[in-house]
Amino acid sequence: xxxxxxxxxxxxxxxxxxxxxxxxxxxxLAIEPGExxxxxxxxxxxKTTLIRCLLGQYTHEGDVxxxxxxxxxxxxxxxxxxxxVPQLPPPLKMPVPVLLDFAxxxxxxxxxxxxxxxxxxxxxxxxxxxxxxxxLSGGQKQKLLIAVALGRETDVLILDEPAANLDxxxxxxxxxxxxxRAERTSMLISSHRLDEVAALVHRVVELDRGKVALxxxxxxxxxxxxxxxxxxxxxxxxxxxxxxxxxxxxxxxxGGRVFEGTLAGPxxxxxxxxxxxxxxxxxxxxxxxxxxxDA
Amino acid sequence: MSDEALxxxxxxxxxxxxxxxxxxxxxxLWLVAKLxxxxxxxxxxxxxxxxxxxxxxxxLFAFAVTESRILGFLGLSRLLVTYIQICMAILxxxxxxxxxxxxxxxxxxxxxxxxxxxPVSLGGWYWGRLVGRFAVVFLPVFAAMAAGTGxxxxxxxxxxxxxxxxxxxxxxxxxxxxxGIGMLVSSIARSVDVAQGAAFVIWLVxxxxxxxxxxxxxxxxxxxxxxxxxxxxxxxxxVFRTGAMLLFDPELVLLGPSAFVILDAFGRTGYLAWTxxxxxxxxxxxxxLGFRWFRRHDLP
Numbered sequence: 001x002x003x004x005x006x007x008x009x010x011x012x013x014x015x016x017x018x019x020x021x022x023x024x025x026x027x028x029l030a031i032e033p034g035e036x037x038x039x040x041x042x043x044x045x046x047k048t049t050l051i052r053c054l055l056g057q058y059t060h061e062g063d064v065x066x067x068x069x070x071x072x073x074x075x076x077x078x079x080x081x082x083x084x085v086p087q088l089p090p091p092l093k094m095p096v097p098v099l100l101d102f103a104x105x106x107x108x109x110x111x112x113x114x115x116x117x118x119x120x121x122x123x124x125x126x127x128x129x130x131x132x133x134x135x136l137s138g139g140q141k142q143k144l145l146i147a148v149a150l151g152r153e154t155d156v157l158i159l160d161e162p163a164a165n166l167d168x169x170x171x172x173x174x175x176x177x178x179x180x181r182a183e184r185t186s187m188l189i190s191s192h193r194l195d196e197v198a199a200l201v202h203r204v205v206e207l208d209r210g211k212v213a214l215x216x217x218x219x220x221x222x223x224x225x226x227x228x229x230x231x232x233x234x235x236x237x238x239x240x241x242x243x244x245x246x247x248x249x250x251x252x253x254x255g256g257r258v259f260e261g262t263l264a265g266p267x268x269x270x271x272x273x274x275x276x277x278x279x280x281x282x283x284x285x286x287x288x289x290x291x292x293x294d295a
Numbered sequence: 296m297s298d299e300a301l302x303x304x305x306x307x308x309x310x311x312x313x314x315x316x317x318x319x320x321x322x323x324l325w326l327v328a329k330l331x332x333x334x335x336x337x338x339x340x341x342x343x344x345x346x347x348x349x350x351x352x353x354x355l356f357a358f359a360v361t362e363s364r365i366l367g368f369l370g371l372s373r374l375l376v377t378y379i380q381i382c383m384a385i386l387x388x389x390x391x392x393x394x395x396x397x398x399x400x401x402x403x404x405x406x407x408x409x410x411x412x413x414p415v416s417l418g419g420w421y422w423g424r425l426v427g428r429f430a431v432v433f434l435p436v437f438a439a440m441a442a443g444t445g446x447x448x449x450x451x452x453x454x455x456x457x458x459x460x461x462x463x464x465x466x467x468x469x470x471x472x473x474x475g476i477g478m479l480v481s482s483i484a485r486s487v488d489v490a491q492g493a494a495f496v497i498w499l500v501x502x503x504x505x506x507x508x509x510x511x512x513x514x515x516x517x518x519x520x521x522x523x524x525x526x527x528x529x530x531x532x533x534v535f536r537t538g539a540m541l542l543f544d545p546e547l548v549l550l551g552p553s554a555f556v557i558l559d560a561f562g563r564t565g566y567l568a569w570t571x572x573x574x575x576x577x578x579x580x581x582x583x584l585g586f587r588w589f590r591r592h593d594l595p
Contacts, residue, residue, distance in 0.1 A: 052408065052595060090404060090410070
């Protein structure tokens with residue numbers, strides 16, 4: 001397509017049926033370079049099918065282009081500039097170094113760059129030796145898949161519930177990594193829950209039974225890399241609440257009555273969701289934008 | 296990056312097809328083949344497969360097949376004849392089932408969704424998997440035969456090198472044939488169950504046409520021998536079987552009257568060439584059809 005810019009995503013009249021059942025029904029969508037879009041919808045709404053059409057994996061009716069090129073007919077060129085993180089890690093039996101070598105070779109990006117991203121997320125690939133990818137924990141797999149997607153130059157990121165298996169620290173780093181490329185990379189972040197991704201995006205597209213049911217801009221969510229200093233006081237020590245707050249990386253003080261630490265800004269809604277379960281116990285809660293800690 | 300720069304990095308073909316025209320398709324093929332070998336070496340089926348063929352050779356030695364005599368064959372020739380007959384029985388079904396299970400299984404498990412989201416060409420992916428899989432299905436069979444031959448050399452048992460070479464080529468052709476059929480089935484079938492069922496039916500039909508149906512049709516319908524032989528010549532299993540037989544029974548006495556048709560039409564050398572070329576051509580044709588299907592339909 002003449003005049004198209006890298007990072008442009010254009011979907012026009014996209015329809016896809018499986019055995020007579022229409023899963024996508026005339027979807028129109030345009031994502032500008034640098035735009036971050038949440039793709040939400042219930043199970044079966046067509047999110048995965050739309051993603052697979054964008055990746056050139058499905059035949060379809062209508063037009064799809066990324067950077068002006070159709071992913072179905074120019075897949076290598078298109079996918080060279082697209083990073084993808086799937087919702088469920090594939091059960092790859094190959095050792096981790098083999099996966100990284102393969103990914104870096106086909107993507108034309110140094111393996112060290114992918115390893116650096118993985119290390120930032122808290123997983124040193126070298127420490128895994130030759131363990132098969134399938135034998136890693138859910139969080140380790142997710143970190144490696146993110147490292148492969150973000151450890152190279154891309155114009156478009158397609159992320160299917162990318163942070164679901166990450167611990168709070170890794171989530172914070174993941175948001176920083178997204179922030180570092182936010183200006184130049186279009187992002188489509190899929191989730192079945194809006195609260196999971198709302199803080200990451202400028203815009204929400206909701207699919208319902210294969211159609212775009214909602215396409216709306218949301219209030220600027222601020223920087224992806226912002227950190228929040230958090231302090232919570234409980235009326236009395238409570239083990240279940242303490243366990244939940246420790247899982248968010250908060251330090252326990254005053255005999256389990258006070259918890260302090262920092263959170264990733266985009267995680268505030270998720271965090272408040274966790275805290276709401278113990279609202280009767282909370283005597284004080286403070287969230288303050290914190291200066292960015294140097295690594 | 297601009298379109299121009301993007302296209303300069305991996306140029307598209309003039310028709311805008313999926314396959315790049317530079318060396319990246321070959322590079323992808325090599326990378327995918329290595330990846331498939333790395334995956335297969337960790338798979339349980341590969342361990343079972345290797346143990347079965349290694350075990351067969353070990354058993355043939357343990358039961359002193361090299362000492363027994365049949366049709367004048369003794370020593371390693373006898374062992375190789377027995378080994379090749381056993382391979383004909385189990386190699387095709389092993390290759391078919393493991394290929395469709397792993398390829399269709401990968402599709403079902405989401406492996407295709409992830410790996411085909413990387414910038415690998417479809418040609419490189421498909422043919423790379425075929426080449427990698429050929430290495431892992433053929434090498435254990437060859438290694439078992441080579442190990443037996445190596446043992447014979449150490450024991451100072453005479454080695455019929457011409458037989459060894461021809462059997463190696465026959466086995467490679469047979470493995471390629473069923474690998475191609477397996478890739479075609481895996482490309483078309485959308486689930487492991489369907490793929491496995493289809494593979495089993497194909498194998499069963501070919502086995503039944505070896506003798507049972509072929510003989511039944513000949514007796515009941517009184518078909519011309521040429522027609523029955525044509526059927527036999529179209530069945531890669533029967534072609535392999537007759538070719539292997541030809542190596543230790545040059546007049547094809549064991550085959551009966553059909554031998555006249557075969558030897559008159561082909562001659563010994565011609566039939567040996569057919570035994571090598573026909574299964575290889577069937578495998579390549581099926582693989583090419585499978586690729587055509589794979590490229591034109593949904594990938595995961």
